[in-house]
Amino acid sequence: MENLGLGLLLMGVGMVTVFCILLIVIFGSRLIIALVNKMAPAAASSAAPDIKPVLDAAVACLTGGKGRITKITEL
Amino acid sequence: MQGFSDILQRLYEMTAIGSLGETPAYLLMYFIAFLLLYLGIVKKYEPLLLVPIAFGVLIANFPGGDMGVVQADPQGFVTLPDGSREVIWDMPLHKIAHELGIMNYLYYALIKTGLLPPVIFMGVGALTDFGPMLRNLKLAIFGAAAQFGIFAVLIASLLLGFTPQEAGSLGIIGGADGPTAIFTTIKLAPHLLGPIAIAAYSYMALVPVIIPLVVRLLCTKKELCINMKEQDRLYPEKLEIKNMRAVKIIFPIAVTTIVALFVPTAVPLIGMLMFGNLVKEIGSDTGRLFQVASGGLMNAATIFLGLCVGATMTASAFLNLQTLGIVVGGFLAFALSIASGILMVKVWNLFARKKINPLVGATGLSAVPMASRVCNGISIKYDPKNHVLNYCMASNISGVIGSAVAAGVLISFLG
Structure with a gap:
């Protein structure tokens, strides 16, 4: 029974800690x-215009000229 | 003639064949090693880990090979080949290598010190993209719910007679994270390292079987058809990320600081995970560090970790009822973790306007990214247009943080 008490304590403390840490991570x-x-909102898509020709060339090379880029989205 | 028969006798004694006849348990260990090799090579179940572990099992079980890990008793004593006993912590590493073989040298230098799991975590961090989680932050909470299996099996193990330290090590299998399971077991119950590592990696390899099984038991077709993209369109996220690169660089620094403040015992895992991720996200300025963390260093650590873990599975240490308990308990921990994630989504859906596909809860345990891929497969089986991969990755990645925090709690209380 003593061990059961320890197990329940660990479950309570463990689950509360995990939830709290992840909530802090989410809100943080x-x-x-x-x-x-x-x-610093500006840096979002500054690189896209420069690399477009490079990506076009790479896609053309890989697809034998059949493929093309229609849209570039910043991740 | 007498001399010739002496030579034959010496030759026979030189081989392991005589010892095999005396201890047939070795044959069973060879069967287990061959089975694990088959699963790793032919079935491709986590081959990067299962192959070294299985080969470690094989080479550890040849009498006279000196490749099996000799576990110290709770007082730290080991029995040397000449029958004398010494405290392992008083032995210099070169003496361990000389007396007990190189596998014990590697085990006590790299595993018992707890070095390799954090090194592997650094590599995992370098290969992880936190983008899906940052884009779907709410879903990260399901990574917490899925840790329930760890603590439920801990209680069940205590009731079955395991010590608290052994129960904690057994429960952590439910975190579905190999390095975390190994790190926790090294700290709490190192004598169980072999079976726990095998159970953890075997069940991770069996994610494509276990998740569909639990999902089938708990979810309806209507729930599995919840289209997350459609829900996003109906209830769009208010917070737009305008500079993802900056957020991704700040995120690992912030998470490490938060976790280190609240659960310092989880820092070896979370800290290294986030460091690996940071050198990835910084980009070309730390590109060389990223290459080492995610390439050579991680691969070397994986080789030594796998071989040493396999070498702990000697016939005498592995073939007992405790191992059977670990195999059954590990499965329960795994299944309960998946189930608790699903059940939390169901409770969430009772109150929220924006519904969530329960598969997102099922991926709250770690096993990144296989769990997400499996759940995406289930989802498109019900609706070919319903891709939930990115949403599942959010809870899947937060599950890695959750299981490391749970491990930190266990180590703090039981270590």
Whole structure:
């Protein structure tokens, strides 16, 4: 019975800790996103125009000229 | 003539054949090694890990080969070949190599010190993209629910007579994360390392079988047809990410700091995971570090970890009822983790307007990215247009953080 008590304690502490840490990670990440959006939003798609010809050439080479890029989305 | 028969006798004693006749258990261990090799090579079940583990099992079970790991008793004593006993922690590494063989040298230098699992975690971090999780932050909470199996099996193991440390090591199989399971077992119950590592990696390899089984038992067709993209269109996310690269660089630094503050015992795992991810996200400036972390270093660590874990499975250490308990308990932990993730989604759907496909909950356990791929496969079977991979990856990746935190809690309380 003593061990059962320890197991239940560990389950309670463990699950609460995991939930709390992940909640902090979730809300912390939202805060990071909001701050970055406010302070450094411009860098999002600056590289795309420069690399488009390179990507076009690579796709043309791989597909033998049959494929083409229709849209580039920043991840 | 007498001399010739002496030579023959010496030759016979030189081979392992005589010992095999005296201890047939070795034959069973060879069968297990061949079976694991078959699963790794032919069935392609986690071959990067199963092949070294299986080969470690094979070479550890040849009498006279000195490749089996000799486990120290709780007081730290090991029995040397001449019958004398010494405390392993007082033996210098070169003496361990000389007296017990090179596999014990590797085991006590690399595994018992807890070095390799964090090194592998660094490689995992370097290969992980947190983008899907950052785009679907709400779904990350299901990575917490799926840790329930760890603690449920811990309680069941305690009731079955395992010590708290053994029960904690057994339960952590439910986290579905090999390095985490190994790291926790090294800290809590190193004598169970072999069977626990085998169970953890075998069940991870069996994710394509176990997840569909649990999903079939718990989910209806209507639930599995919930289209996440359609839900996104109906209830769009308010927070748009304008600079993903910056967010991805800040994220690992922030997570490490948060986890280190609250659960310092999880830092060897989370810290290395996030460091590996950071050098990836920084890009070309740390490209060489990324290449080492995700390539050579990780591969070398995987080889030594696999061989050493396999070498702990000597006939005397493996063939007992405790191993059977670990195999059954590990399966339960795995299945319960999947089930608890699904059940939390169901509860969530009772109250939320934006419905979530329960497959997102099923991937709350780690096993990245196989669990997500399997769930995506289930989803498109019901609706070929319903791709849930990115959504599943959100809870799948958060499950890695969740299981490492759960391991940290277990080590804090039981270590």
